[in-house]
Amino acid sequence: xxxxxxxxxxxxxxxxxxxxxxxxxGFTFRSYAMHWVRQAPGKGLEYVSAISSxxxxxxxxxxxxxxxxxxxxxxxxxxxxQMSSLRAEDTAVxxxxxxxxxxxxxxxxxxxxxxxxxxVSS
Amino acid sequence: xxxxxxxPATLSVSPGERATLSCRASQSVSSNLAWYxxxxxxxxxxxxxxxxxxxxxxxxxxxxxxxxxxxTLTISSLQxxxxxxxxxxxxxxxPVFGQGTKLEIK
Numbered sequence: 687x688x689x690x691x692x693x694x695x696x697x698x699x700x701x702x703x704x705x706x707x708x709x710x711x712g713f714t715f716r717s718y719a720m721h722w723v724r725q726a727p728g729k730g731l732e733y734v735s736a737i738s739s740x741x742x743x744x745x746x747x748x749x750x751x752x753x754x755x756x757x758x759x760x761x762x763x764x765x766x767x768q769m770s771s772l773r774a775e776d777t778a779v780x781x782x783x784x785x786x787x788x789x790x791x792x793x794x795x796x797x798x799x800x801x802x803x804x805x806v807s808s
Numbered sequence: 809x810x811x812x813x814x815x816p817a818t819l820s821v822s823p824g825e826r827a828t829l830s831c832r833a834s835q836s837v838s839s840n841l842a843w844y845x846x847x848x849x850x851x852x853x854x855x856x857x858x859x860x861x862x863x864x865x866x867x868x869x870x871x872x873x874x875x876x877x878x879x880t881l882t883i884s885s886l887q888x889x890x891x892x893x894x895x896x897x898x899x900x901x902x903p904v905f906g907q908g909t910k911l912e913i914k
């Protein structure tokens with residue numbers, strides 16, 4: 687069974703930093719690109735970032751480029767999102783998602799984590 | 809960036825009736841279009857990919873159609889568990905989601 691489990695969310699002040707983790711199981715992690723998608727409270731879904739299967743290529747939405755860094759550790763089956771210079775508008779549930787095999791920066795998502803809430807507020 | 813526009817924002821339908829949700833892309837996305845269902849407090853669930861292919865385990869009452877810029881999700885006979893928010897997403901290039909359609913009980 688495929689499982690994606692996010693952690694690391696919480697309350698952080700504007701300008702602060704936070705690192706999200708996503709631990710995966712049930713599939714060969716190193717074979718898949720991975721993405722982060724977020725959802726602000728009561729709002730729609732927004733693609734945030736993607737990373738290739740070997741970590742050599744990364745992609746970012748304009749809204750987070752230069753502030754967020756995606757990475758992965760294939761030996762630990764774990765995906766990360768390092769978030770810095772956080773703003774109120776970054777407040778959202780962050781989902782770890784696996785795109786369908788063959789897609790790197792795009793794709794549709796069969797598997798989602800349960801999400802972790804990040805709240806940026808003073 | 810491609811803009812995905814869903815209509816209507818809210819759709820009120822009685823159980824047992826048919827629901828038709830629309831999604832329009834600002835430029836062609838070929839058939840690279842997915843639909844998701846989201847219930848409160850839950851992650852989205854994939855319903856349709858490739859504009860018309862049902863994902864594993866999705867009931868036959870859900871169907872998708874369209875290509876290019878115009879897409880439709882049809883739920884043929886609404887069950888109580890179908891009342892939720894529905895999102896379309898294009899993956900022809902950088903993924904973009906529509907703003908969602910809330911399907912509510914009439």
